Amino acid sequence: MDVADLPGVPEWLPDHLRDDGIEELYPPQAEAVEAGVTEGKNLVASIPTASGKTLIAELAMLSSVARGGKALYIVPLRALASEKQADFEEFEQYGLDIGVSTGNYESEGGWLADKDIVVATSEKVDSLVRNDAPWIEDLTCVVTDEVHLVDDGERGPTLEVTLAKLRRLNPDLQTVALSATIGNAEALATWLDAGLVDSDWRPIDLQKGVHYGQALHLEDGSQQRLSVQNNEKQTAAIVRDTLEDDGSTLVFVNSRRNAEAAAGRLANTVRPHLSDEERGRLADIAEEIRDVSDTETSDDLADAVADGAAFHHAGLSRGHRELVEDAFRDRLVKVVCATPTLAAGVNTPSRRVVVRDWRRYDGSAGGMAPLSVLEVHQMMGRAGRPGLDPYGEAVLIANSHDEVDELFERYVWADPEPVRSKLAAEPALRTHILATVASGFARSREGLLEFLEQTLYASQTDEGGQLERVVDDVLTYLQRNGFLEIEAGELDATSLGHTVSRLYLDPMSAAEIVDGLRDWERGASDSTSASGSPADPQAEPPADSGFTTASELAENAAGSDDDRDPDDISALGLYHLVSRTPDMYQLYLRSGDREEYEMELFEREEELLGPTPSEFEEGRFEDWLSALKTARLLEDWATEVDEATITERYGVGPGDIRGKVETAQWLLGAAESLASEVDLDAARAISEARIRVEHGVREELVDLAGVRGVGRKRARRLFQAGITDRAQLRDADKAVVLAALRGRRKTAENVLENAGHRDPSMEGVEPAPDVSVDLDDGDTDTNGDVTADDDQSSLGDF
DNA sequence: GGTACGCGCCTATAGACAGCATGTC
DNA sequence: CTATAGGCGCGTACC
Numbered sequence: 001m002d003v004a005d006l007p008g009v010p011e012w013l014p015d016h017l018r019d020d021g022i023e024e025l026y027p028p029q030a031e032a033v034e035a036g037v038t039e040g041k042n043l044v045a046s047i048p049t050a051s052g053k054t055l056i057a058e059l060a061m062l063s064s065v066a067r068g069g070k071a072l073y074i075v076p077l078r079a080l081a082s083e084k085q086a087d088f089e090e091f092e093q094y095g096l097d098i099g100v101s102t103g104n105y106e107s108e109g110g111w112l113a114d115k116d117i118v119v120a121t122s123e124k125v126d127s128l129v130r131n132d133a134p135w136i137e138d139l140t141c142v143v144t145d146e147v148h149l150v151d152d153g154e155r156g157p158t159l160e161v162t163l164a165k166l167r168r169l170n171p172d173l174q175t176v177a178l179s180a181t182i183g184n185a186e187a188l189a190t191w192l193d194a195g196l197v198d199s200d201w202r203p204i205d206l207q208k209g210v211h212y213g214q215a216l217h218l219e220d221g222s223q224q225r226l227s228v229q230n231n232e233k234q235t236a237a238i239v240r241d242t243l244e245d246d247g248s249t250l251v252f253v254n255s256r257r258n259a260e261a262a263a264g265r266l267a268n269t270v271r272p273h274l275s276d277e278e279r280g281r282l283a284d285i286a287e288e289i290r291d292v293s294d295t296e297t298s299d300d301l302a303d304a305v306a307d308g309a310a311f312h313h314a315g316l317s318r319g320h321r322e323l324v325e326d327a328f329r330d331r332l333v334k335v336v337c338a339t340p341t342l343a344a345g346v347n348t349p350s351r352r353v354v355v356r357d358w359r360r361y362d363g364s365a366g367g368m369a370p371l372s373v374l375e376v377h378q379m380m381g382r383a384g385r386p387g388l389d390p391y392g393e394a395v396l397i398a399n400s401h402d403e404v405d406e407l408f409e410r411y412v413w414a415d416p417e418p419v420r421s422k423l424a425a426e427p428a429l430r431t432h433i434l435a436t437v438a439s440g441f442a443r444s445r446e447g448l449l450e451f452l453e454q455t456l457y458a459s460q461t462d463e464g465g466q467l468e469r470v471v472d473d474v475l476t477y478l479q480r481n482g483f484l485e486i487e488a489g490e491l492d493a494t495s496l497g498h499t500v501s502r503l504y505l506d507p508m509s510a511a512e513i514v515d516g517l518r519d520w521e522r523g524a525s526d527s528t529s530a531s532g533s534p535a536d537p538q539a540e541p542p543a544d545s546g547f548t549t550a551s552e553l554a555e556n557a558a559g560s561d562d563d564r565d566p567d568d569i570s571a572l573g574l575y576h577l578v579s580r581t582p583d584m585y586q587l588y589l590r591s592g593d594r595e596e597y598e599m600e601l602f603e604r605e606e607e608l609l610g611p612t613p614s615e616f617e618e619g620r621f622e623d624w625l626s627a628l629k630t631a632r633l634l635e636d637w638a639t640e641v642d643e644a645t646i647t648e649r650y651g652v653g654p655g656d657i658r659g660k661v662e663t664a665q666w667l668l669g670a671a672e673s674l675a676s677e678v679d680l681d682a683a684r685a686i687s688e689a690r691i692r693v694e695h696g697v698r699e700e701l702v703d704l705a706g707v708r709g710v711g712r713k714r715a716r717r718l719f720q721a722g723i724t725d726r727a728q729l730r731d732a733d734k735a736v737v738l739a740a741l742r743g744r745r746k747t748a749e750n751v752l753e754n755a756g757h758r759d760p761s762m763e764g765v766e767p768a769p770d771v772s773v774d775l776d777d778g779d780t781d782t783n784g785d786v787t788a789d790d791d792q793s794s795l796g797d798f
Numbered sequence: 799g800g801t802a803c804g805c806g807c808c809t810a811t812a813g814a815c816a817g818c819a820t821g822t823c
Numbered sequence: 824c825t826a827t828a829g830g831c832g833c834g835t836a837c838c
Contacts, residue, residue, distance in 0.1 A: 076815090077814080077815085078814085078815080102815085102816090103815065103816050103817080104816090106819095121815065121816085122815080123815045123816050124815080124816075126815095126816085127815095127816065127817080131817095154813095154815085155814095155815065158815080254811075254812075255810080255811050255812070256811085256812075257810075257811075258811090313812075313813090314812070314813055314814070339812050339813075340812060340813070341812075341813065341814095344813080360811080360812065361810080361811040361812080362811090362812090363811090368811090502817080503816085503817055504815090504816045504817060505816085505817090583815095583816080585813090585814070588810085588811080590809090590810075591809075591810085655814095659814065662814095663814090663815095663816090665817095666816065666817060666818090667816095667817095669817055669818065670816090670817065673817080673818095695822095708820080708821060709821080709822085710822090711821095711822045711823065712822085712823095713822080713823060714822085714823075744823095747823085
């Protein structure tokens, strides 16, 4: 189909596409147009990655906007939100306004209501609906990227429920759903009352194969000789072979450690193939990587990159990831060894893809579980860059002759699994039922079930019995914990319930937080026996186990003599409290850790909020310990322990620290709201703990770190120079400030201005000579300090 | 005596959304 | 209920 023949699109679009070198649509795109995407029709497109999904989305959104509408583009990852924003911003020249909204970022300059196209994550959209964002009603078109993720147990239900809500709010809404190739695209189409484009077409050939011994067996039956030389691994042989053809390789492995180890080894394979010029540019990038942070991960990555290899996983910080992705796209880095982060995420195609590990550890399966066909196909789909490579090759690695056949059967020739709704699971319904009631989508049990009828789950199952049963369990749970009231069949969210829904908390997290805080106020004496575990946990839904109901408000109102002062709650206690909620991704407890944290628990049990579960309750006790480990990490961060020490002590990457800190910040913010909601007096302690973790500073720096432009390091330097709070900074001797900030005039001016200094100008000011500021060269003060504390407390016990 | 290698045993295990109100070194 | 790579200690073979 020629771009001139597109019905319903703005008149500038055909020319715009031609300028981009697009004269004709790809076949699946043409099918989509024939199905009416540009004329407001619903559509499900199940097509491979990189076969033009984005254009289908654009056609739908632009034509909808051209008719005076407003479009929403839902992405699964924050990283994709910014990528799509960049894509769509080229339409700004035609007067369109693009906006982005994710948890940590909101586009500035004009509210989202004024935007023509809004990009957001599914959770953010859910949250916007819960908080009654007024512009939601103006939407005329919603595009969902990667809809097959409704199959995901944790995040799928959010997408499902959110789509159902959007469609309910606005029955005329055009719904376009983009999916990877899946087994049951027609089921999605039925659910969304949509036309269907289901195609395998790719703009560039993809040849799948399995490597074993000295040969690469391809799916068309041919074989390529690809010999493994002296001692090298199969992966190395493939990488070398690709390099000889001047191509790059993406290697998928199943753990972070494997990614790092493989990158280190493959660096040796790549090194001899680099030109001098490449070596020079790679050295520069390696230097930038070292600048991002001075952790071991950072060093290892820099070493590998200097040789043209890299690893990529979620433990990397944002800066690291971007540098690696860019260098790979620029073809400087020849090999990237990645965990599945890269397959789901951003656009980094490569000549060849190697799927080295096809099994992955899965705690719920109790061991290694094979990857799904869908996942493997998604990884393989990264092979071949349109316009750059003649074709793409995706290779699985077999370790035996039998495995060759197995891999062909299991992945190369197999069709992807059907997508199935995971909505009927209790944890998902807990949060969505509360939100559905709180935001007025349902006012009775029947209304609730009727609403759930609009989900994929309902369209995929014939017997409603299962769903109904879980719904009743969840309603009971929500009622018992004081989130909902049920009266004469009427459902009503309590004010606590509304708060929880708006805060986007899992109700179970909210219950845990409220109970923990309340338990503290009630005093320690009766808490050891106060575990709310039902007598027979087996008979109760798992959601209930171990929690006193949050509705026992009246019980402690009387107050007793052993009430404790809420200001005495320690930061560790609060960090532990939020770390044990289901909203915090827990740290893995390694074998050696168990003993260490049992000891730690023994020493600091007093500080924790709520009764420690019995050691015989295996699962709960384990969770309690790993929450303690997470809490310790946060405490270290809030005690100015430096990054490198933390990564080493807890076995995490630099990016993980950021993630934990961010989550803790969010949950503590939520805890603050909850405390005031239920009249608990802990707000001050929580707020301080939150600010400390936010800036990563000890108590005495909280005030200083609140000044814009002052982080944990600058705050500490100022403090050492004798400036201990914001007020002092406001009237400080400029010479001292300048010296404390190591003579950086511009920084000092900024800081003083933000602190409200009368005359921030640094002109003619010289750093005061008697102020010494040596904290970042080596692990002198802050770290040394903390390490000493640490030694003291642990040594004292042996 | 030193080194190189191979074997068996032990260990450890992917990803990342959200409130609210603004900004690290 | 499922696996496997890598690191380490140890024993053997060889110079």
